[in-house]
Amino acid sequence: MRLLNKLSLSEKLLHTGFIIMVCVGLLAAEAYLYVTHTGLDGKSGVTLKDIQISYYGDRSSSKLQTVLPTMLTNAGVPKDQWPKITQTIDHWVVGGQSKAEYESQIKPIIDQHCMMCHSVAMSKQLHNPPLASYDDVKKVAAVNTGMSYSSMLMGGMVHLTMLGVIFWIAGWIFLQTRVNNQIKAISVIAPFLAMLLDYSGWFLTHMNPDFAWMVLVGGALSCPIAMLEMGVSLIDMWIGLPGFLQQRVVAELPPGSRSSQQPQPT
Numbered sequence: 001m002r003l004l005n006k007l008s009l010s011e012k013l014l015h016t017g018f019i020i021m022v023c024v025g026l027l028a029a030e031a032y033l034y035v036t037h038t039g040l041d042g043k044s045g046v047t048l049k050d051i052q053i054s055y056y057g058d059r060s061s062s063k064l065q066t067v068l069p070t071m072l073t074n075a076g077v078p079k080d081q082w083p084k085i086t087q088t089i090d091h092w093v094v095g096g097q098s099k100a101e102y103e104s105q106i107k108p109i110i111d112q113h114c115m116m117c118h119s120v121a122m123s124k125q126l127h128n129p130p131l132a133s134y135d136d137v138k139k140v141a142a143v144n145t146g147m148s149y150s151s152m153l154m155g156g157m158v159h160l161t162m163l164g165v166i167f168w169i170a171g172w173i174f175l176q177t178r179v180n181n182q183i184k185a186i187s188v189i190a191p192f193l194a195m196l197l198d199y200s201g202w203f204l205t206h207m208n209p210d211f212a213w214m215v216l217v218g219g220a221l222s223c224p225i226a227m228l229e230m231g232v233s234l235i236d237m238w239i240g241l242p243g244f245l246q247q248r249v250v251a252e253l254p255p256g257s258r259s260s261q262q263p264q265p266t
Contacts, residue, residue: 191229
């Protein structure tokens with residue numbers, strides 16, 4: 001296996017283009033997860049409670065009521081309009097969810113603020129529940145039990161496959177650096193373990209909210225570790241690594257040779 005610093009210019013540019021493109025994509029994925037999970041508990045930032053609400057649900061209210069603050073934030077609705085919208089939806093949910101009230105009160109709100117992400121077409125792309133009809137909205141107005149098993153299986157099929165390939169390629173490139181072999185061994189396996197911790201946490205948290213830490217820890221480590229690998233690969237490829245990170249190379253002496261020349265007796 002050739003070291004990165006020994007590659008030709010064309011090979012270095014190929015590796016660099018891949019690393020930059022993938023890192024930007026992973027940052028976008030992290031930003032998307034932040035936006036879709038933050039604020040579910042009414043506080044800024046992604047908290048353990050946000051993870052619990054996402055996967056276990058808030059079983060004292062409906063999914064629609066739980067995610068409404070995030071939906072209003074993503075839609076750019078001014079906060080001074082939130083109380084009226086929230087009150088209208090709460091009244092409909094607890095008041096029997098009649099179709100007549102839906103048509104007169106709820107549908108205009110959804111059409112104005114929610115269809116950008118919850119139309120039938122966008123729901124398929126973003127894996128969001130559609131809100132295009134009365135029946136669609138009534139489904140999410142039921143008690144919030146968190147992400148469904150079908151959604152978790154679909155998410156696993158997409159994320160594990162895609163990230164597995166990315167982590168493998170990132171690790172393969174990282175193995176061509178001059179980093180210490182022990183550090184390499186830990187680094188290349190860590191993103192896979194973190195992703196498995198994250199994904200298994202989805203199902204366990206759905207059953208018991210106490211497992212939400214698995215999702216938070218696994219999700220916080222998997223992609224950043226892979227990006228760190230790729231960052232180190234770029235540095236070693238173009239600049240070089242500090243000595244403490246590099247693998248020490250011990251020259252092997254030919255069989256029968258001596259490490260030092262001793263004067264022969266006369």
